Amino acid sequence: MEEKNPLIVGNWKMNGLLSEGQSWINFLSNHLPEGFLTSDLVVCPPNTLLFLFNDLIHKKTSHQKFIKLGAQNCHDQEYGAFTGEISPLMLKDIGCSYVILGHSERRYYFAETNTLICSKVRTALKAGLKVILCIGETKKEKDEGKTLSVLQNQLEQSIPSDTNQIKNLVIAYEPVWAIGTGKIPTLDDIQMVHDYIESLIAIRIGKHHQNRILYGGSVQPNNAKQIFDIKNVGGLLVGGASLNAKIFLQIIEACYDK
Ligand code: PEP
Numbered sequence: 001m002e003e004k005n006p007l008i009v010g011n012w013k014m015n016g017l018l019s020e021g022q023s024w025i026n027f028l029s030n031h032l033p034e035g036f037l038t039s040d041l042v043v044c045p046p047n048t049l050l051f052l053f054n055d056l057i058h059k060k061t062s063h064q065k066f067i068k069l070g071a072q073n074c075h076d077q078e079y080g081a082f083t084g085e086i087s088p089l090m091l092k093d094i095g096c097s098y099v100i101l102g103h104s105e106r107r108y109y110f111a112e113t114n115t116l117i118c119s120k121v122r123t124a125l126k127a128g129l130k131v132i133l134c135i136g137e138t139k140k141e142k143d144e145g146k147t148l149s150v151l152q153n154q155l156e157q158s159i160p161s162d163t164n165q166i167k168n169l170v171i172a173y174e175p176v177w178a179i180g181t182g183k184i185p186t187l188d189d190i191q192m193v194h195d196y197i198e199s200l201i202a203i204r205i206g207k208h209h210q211n212r213i214l215y216g217g218s219v220q221p222n223n224a225k226q227i228f229d230i231k232n233v234g235g236l237l238v239g240g241a242s243l244n245a246k247i248f249l250q251i252i253e254a255c256y257d258k
Contacts, residue, residue, distance in 0.1 A: 006228055006255040007170065007212050007235030009042040009132060010242025011072060011100060012049075020243075021049040025056045027245035028067065032252070040235070041252065042098050042132075043242070044070035047086055054095030070098030070132070073106055076119035078127070088120075088127035099124050100237075102134045102158055104176045114157035121158060125165035132170045132214070132237065133158055135197075139177035147175075148196055155200050166205055171197055171213045172237045178217025180240055187226060190215055194232035221250035228255045 075085040135154040216237030
């Protein structure tokens with residue numbers, strides 16, 4: 001099997017107080033051996049913790065090598081009268097390298113459409129952020145045999161055609177029914193879907209694209225390696241299990257367990 005360097009992303013969602021953020025970073029930075037990872041571990045805490053995380057990560061130069069900072073959402077404008085919102089420029093300014101966009105919880109609870117997501121992706125890429133664009137089918141769509149067409153639509157409609165930063169786009173396949181449920185697709189299904197996404201990206205971006213395709217949805221230490229070993233799975237997007245630094249570390253180690 002080809003050697004892959006995983007991109008592992010922790011999405012904390014609306015969880016985490018200052019004290020928890022501090023212990024999480026301390027635990028991980030003390031337990032990841034120097035040089036273990038180069039630049040492929042990303043933590044996306046709530047916005048209230050971004051400043052603290054950036055500060056903690058940069059206090060020791062060795063931390064910068066392996067923990068990158070990401071946000072969970074941003075606005076599609078650079079600045080303006082949008083009370084309560086945060087722009088990609090602000091995220092970049094505070095030390096974020098990544099932003100998650102199009103997460104199914106944003107699509108469902110905040111009625112985000114592909115058109116809005118596309119606009120956010122464009123502005124975030126322009127600001128110099130790497131974008132983790134989430135796509136995925138609901139249980140109903142899966143049961144109706146619509147998985148591939150749903151993914152195709154989401155991809156076609158959420159990737160801007162007029163960006164020159166497409167290399168900074170990461171796709172995350174997250175079946176909505178697998179998020180936070182403890183259920184995952186069969187390994188064959190993950191492989192089939194990732195091959196399909198890979199083929200769509202190759203058509204859209206070019207055969208030699210370097211864009212990674214992550215899997216997300218109920219990733220745990222006991223399934224991480226099997227999923228990561230699937231061809232065209234370039235890493236993992238981890239929700240609930242990323243909150244516990246010990247469990248998150250086990251997921252990271254599982255991907256390196258050759
Ligand atoms: C997520 O919210 O992106 C996610 C993958 O959640 P979980 O790992 O908890 O299923």
